[in-house]
Amino acid sequence: MRMTQKRIVLxxxxxxxxxxxAIAAHVTARGWIAVDIGPMTPESTHYPRHAEAAARHVASxxxxxxxxxxxxxxGIMMAANKVKGIRCGVCLEPYSARMIRQHNDANMLSxxxxxxxxGLALAIVDAFLEAEFEGGRHADRVAMISALEG
Ligand code: RB5
Numbered sequence: 357m358r359m360t361q362k363r364i365v366l367x368x369x370x371x372x373x374x375x376x377x378a379i380a381a382h383v384t385a386r387g388w389i390a391v392d393i394g395p396m397t398p399e400s401t402h403y404p405r406h407a408e409a410a411a412r413h414v415a416s417x418x419x420x421x422x423x424x425x426x427x428x429x430x431g432i433m434m435a436a437n438k439v440k441g442i443r444c445g446v447c448l449e450p451y452s453a454r455m456i457r458q459h460n461d462a463n464m465l466s467x468x469x470x471x472x473x474x475g476l477a478l479a480i481v482d483a484f485l486e487a488e489f490e491g492g493r494h495a496d497r498v499a500m501i502s503a504l505e506g
Pocket of ligand 1: 369371403426427428429430431432
């Protein structure tokens, strides 16, 4: 396995720093390399910047997956999906996290730190990381998503 295949980039806005750090520790304990690009201090900040920075790590191939967080998970997800090659979903429970890997070949996961607690967030992360893309008819549909990127 190439080293990239074990790297996960993490980022957030100011609302989610403790949860992001808990996720970084959790995935590290499971054998992943956590690339935590911050922010590290709690001043109010702009989630699109952190979405883009994380998404570039994934789109460039530097990291296999990205996990991003803001208050709801929604704004940072919207921004990440503007970067070519990114498929990012917000998940509130593990089922959706598994399905966005199996059917949508998602390469980024977004979480809302004001929506999910730490225990649920870690279960969502595990579901996302343990699932595999199923390919087949789903690959055709993912290709249709990519064709929309222009
Ligand atoms: C910050 O107050 C909040 O707007 C942000 O974290 C996020 O929820 C936006 O989608």
